[in-house]
Amino acid sequence: MAVQSSTRPRAPRAVWNDPGLRGVLYQVLFVAAVVALGVLLVRNTLANLHRQNIATGFGFLGHEAAFGIGESLIPYSPADTYARAFLVGLLNTLYVAGLGIVLATALGTVMGIARLSSNWLIRKLAQVYVETFRNIPLALQLFFWWGMLRQGAPSPREAWRPLPDVFVSNRGVSFPVPSYDPAQPWMLLAFGLGIASALALRGWARRRQERTGQQFPSGWVGLGLVLGLPLAVFLAFGAPLALDRPQLRGFNFAGGVVVSPEFAALLTGLVIYTGSFIAEIVRAGILAVNWGQSEAALALGLRSGQRMRLVVLPQALRVIIPPLTSAYLNLTKNSSLAVIIGFPDLVSIANTTINQTGQAVEGISLIMMVYLAISLTLSAAMNLYNRAVALVER
Amino acid sequence: MADLAHDVPLPAQRPPRASAGIFGWLRANLFNSVLNTILTLAAVYLLAVAVPPLMRWAVVDAIWSAPNGQACRGDGACWAFIGEKLRFILFGRFPYEEHWRPLFVVAIFVALILASCDRRLWGRRLILLWLTGFVAVGVLMWGGILGMTYVETELWNGLPLTLILSTIGMALAFPLAILLALGRRSHLPAVRAICVAYIELIRGVPLITVLFMASVMLPLFLPTGWTIDKLLRAQIAFILFTAAYLAENIRGGLQAIPKGQYEAADALGLGYWQRTRLIVLPQALAMVIPPLVNTFIGTFKDTSLVIIIGLFDLLGTVNAALADPGWRGFYVEAYVFAAAIYFSFCFFMSRYSQMLEREFNRGYRR
Numbered sequence: 143m144a145v146q147s148s149t150r151p152r153a154p155r156a157v158w159n160d161p162g163l164r165g166v167l168y169q170v171l172f173v174a175a176v177v178a179l180g181v182l183l184v185r186n187t188l189a190n191l192h193r194q195n196i197a198t199g200f201g202f203l204g205h206e207a208a209f210g211i212g213e214s215l216i217p218y219s220p221a222d223t224y225a226r227a228f229l230v231g232l233l234n235t236l237y238v239a240g241l242g243i244v245l246a247t248a249l250g251t252v253m254g255i256a257r258l259s260s261n262w263l264i265r266k267l268a269q270v271y272v273e274t275f276r277n278i279p280l281a282l283q284l285f286f287w288w289g290m291l292r293q294g295a296p297s298p299r300e301a302w303r304p305l306p307d308v309f310v311s312n313r314g315v316s317f318p319v320p321s322y323d324p325a326q327p328w329m330l331l332a333f334g335l336g337i338a339s340a341l342a343l344r345g346w347a348r349r350r351q352e353r354t355g356q357q358f359p360s361g362w363v364g365l366g367l368v369l370g371l372p373l374a375v376f377l378a379f380g381a382p383l384a385l386d387r388p389q390l391r392g393f394n395f396a397g398g399v400v401v402s403p404e405f406a407a408l409l410t411g412l413v414i415y416t417g418s419f420i421a422e423i424v425r426a427g428i429l430a431v432n433w434g435q436s437e438a439a440l441a442l443g444l445r446s447g448q449r450m451r452l453v454v455l456p457q458a459l460r461v462i463i464p465p466l467t468s469a470y471l472n473l474t475k476n477s478s479l480a481v482i483i484g485f486p487d488l489v490s491i492a493n494t495t496i497n498q499t500g501q502a503v504e505g506i507s508l509i510m511m512v513y514l515a516i517s518l519t520l521s522a523a524m525n526l527y528n529r530a531v532a533l534v535e536r
Numbered sequence: 537m538a539d540l541a542h543d544v545p546l547p548a549q550r551p552p553r554a555s556a557g558i559f560g561w562l563r564a565n566l567f568n569s570v571l572n573t574i575l576t577l578a579a580v581y582l583l584a585v586a587v588p589p590l591m592r593w594a595v596v597d598a599i600w601s602a603p604n605g606q607a608c609r610g611d612g613a614c615w616a617f618i619g620e621k622l623r624f625i626l627f628g629r630f631p632y633e634e635h636w637r638p639l640f641v642v643a644i645f646v647a648l649i650l651a652s653c654d655r656r657l658w659g660r661r662l663i664l665l666w667l668t669g670f671v672a673v674g675v676l677m678w679g680g681i682l683g684m685t686y687v688e689t690e691l692w693n694g695l696p697l698t699l700i701l702s703t704i705g706m707a708l709a710f711p712l713a714i715l716l717a718l719g720r721r722s723h724l725p726a727v728r729a730i731c732v733a734y735i736e737l738i739r740g741v742p743l744i745t746v747l748f749m750a751s752v753m754l755p756l757f758l759p760t761g762w763t764i765d766k767l768l769r770a771q772i773a774f775i776l777f778t779a780a781y782l783a784e785n786i787r788g789g790l791q792a793i794p795k796g797q798y799e800a801a802d803a804l805g806l807g808y809w810q811r812t813r814l815i816v817l818p819q820a821l822a823m824v825i826p827p828l829v830n831t832f833i834g835t836f837k838d839t840s841l842v843i844i845i846g847l848f849d850l851l852g853t854v855n856a857a858l859a860d861p862g863w864r865g866f867y868v869e870a871y872v873f874a875a876a877i878y879f880s881f882c883f884f885m886s887r888y889s890q891m892l893e894r895e896f897n898r899g900y901r902r
Contacts, residue, residue, distance in 0.1 A: 168727070169725070172724075172726060186756065186757055186760075189759075259575075260568060261575050263566060277883045278879055280837070282871060282874055289867040475741070475743075478742040478744045479742075503753060509745050510740075513741045513742060513745065517740040
């Protein structure tokens with residue numbers, strides 16, 4: 143800034159050379175151009191809609207939907223409103239995305255660690271998995287799995303049985319679930335109690351270690367509490383192990399839980415595709431931790447499990463969380479591909495609605511708002527977690 | 537010193553037998569701990585169970601030629617289906633006797649992609665090369681001149697469509713993405729806000745909704761009486777969608793430029809656009825080439841979604857080929873074939889991007 147102390151007197155600056163004023167002018171012009179474009183598009187749209195006799199506004203949400211939905215988590219009939227149909231679609235989207243995120247994380251973590259294994263065969267197998275599924279479009283994979291389940295799988299009478307009481311047929315995947323028993327609510331309660339007491343135990347053990355230096359195996363005892371308490375309740379009720387098994391009745395299975403081919407194909411495709419990306423994220427995260435950190439941990443005398451848990455993983459998580467967040471968001475957005483195999487997710491139901499009512503603008507803006515809300519919520523949650531694992535600096 | 541001349545080294549001892557040769561390798565890589573031994577045995581068992589039936593299906597029992605679908609049913613794969621439908625899967629409903637044109641188009645694209653990998657060509661020459669390539673592709677696909685019959689865009693199917701949508705989408709998204717990235721880094725709050733809103737809105741919604749919007753809402757946006765080609769609608773959707781993702785890549789490069797570069801440009805008396813064009817962008821863009829290649833791979837895979845708005849790209853022609861009543865049910869063969877095509881493009885490009893990344897990081901590695 144000392145440059146300004148030149149000997150020549152400064153000429154008065156022209157108004158149009160003032161950077162501040164210029165900035166304001168540019169912004170006004172830019173905003174005016176954007177607004178003008180917006181107004182033009184809206185006017186054209188309204189004129190076109192008027193010409194085609196299409197109603198505007200969200201009033202259609204209260205009308206009767208008059209189309210059936212294959213699978214729904216809440217009661218739904220064609221006599222219900224469009225709003226309820228959208229809700230069904232939204233719940234289906236959230237259901238498949240939530241389940242997909244959990245399973246893809248598990249698969250991706252295992253495969254990411256397998257890619258770093260000292261075992262050559264395991265390393266190569268994991269690499270083949272990652273390279274294959276990452277480089278094939280998800281849409282193609284979905285068609286493939288759907289074709290396998292819809293056409294490749296046999297009829298219910300000759301269903302495949304990969305596990306006892308699990309049946310794969312062209313009507314979907316049927317598997318047994320425990321039938322209702324009065325012990326179950328109590329077991330759930332015991333499970334919650336186990337988690338709470340394990341957390342309390344961990345806090346106590348940490349405080350004691352800080353005070354006295356003595357360690358306490360809080361991890362193992364905590365695991366024992368979380369699993370042991372429900373088990374104790376289970377045994378106290380006389381171990382009621384009744385299963386609701388799927389059974390062939392006529393042309394289809396009754397009992398158990400049936401997953402439609404569409405849902406099974408969508409979930410399989412999403413998990414396998416996203417898992418290959420998560421594997422790479424996990425691998426890169428672990429590799430990003432400097433080897434010197436591991437050497438330092440070894441020098442301190444930590445065992446290999448402790449080294450991983452206390453030194454490597456906390457630092458790897460910092461690298462992993464941001465790309466993992468976008469992998470989760472991608473999975474959620476990719477669940478919209480359900481529309482190509484006919485699973486009734488939000489986009490698929492909005493598509494039907496648009497075809498019936500012609501109200502494309504409203505339908506598409508609804509989908510966009512919902513996905514934006516999901517994206518923002520998910521990234522906010524992941525950012526909170528990220529803050530918890532972030533480097534604490536001065 | 538003279539003593540040293542007599543210090544003849546002893547002949548090297550052979551390594552212990554268990555740590556050299558094939559046994560040493562096996563021991564070090566497959567059986568170096570109890571856990572690894574178990575894992576190796578489990579993996580070998582799984583491979584032994586899965587691979588032979590797969591090979592039997594794909595090669596031994598496979599049927600390589602058959603007059604029709606009925607004659608092709610057996611225990612193995614029916615590769616005759618691919619042979620029968622090869623030209624339809626690759627080029628779709630493009631006039632049959634004109635198939636040399638889309639074949640040329642694919643060859644041009646492959647040549648252009650290979651040429652882009654040569655770093656000596658990077659710069660103005662490569663842009664010129666691509667522009668020439670696009671003109672040639674347009675002439676070959678549309679025809680109507682040089683004695684070639686006119687072919688409407690409805691009939692542009694299969695692999696050429698996939699390549700056109702992805703490369704033109706990328707090429708035209710690029711300038712838009714640069715502007716968006718610069719806008720996001722701008723000091724003018726209104727410009728920044730609008731760019732951020734655009735980027736985050738597009739990145740927050742699935743590609744399918746953008747495609748829907750382009751196919752359903754774009755015609756509504758136009759003044760009454762105007763129509764817009766279906767292919768063009770999809771192309772616009774891809775440009776708008778890819779631009780948001782590219783803009784974020786480029787922003788990463790912009791953020792990595794040290795402040796000193798801006799100050800040096802200011803000290804030289806360069807204006808904003810001169811500074812951006814001559815100092816900032818050349819450095820920023822060179823830095824983000826590997827992520828740009830990754831975005832291109834994503835766009836290439838995403839083109840398979842255009843089937844939902846009724847365009848027949850490679851996946852669309854595969855599905856259409858499967859609908860032939862004479863050749864029903866060979867979907868595994870068909871999808872494996874399409875997957876192989878997608879895979880070879882994507883795998884090549886991802887390997888190339890990894891190689892670039894290694895080369896760019898060479899200076900920073902110890």
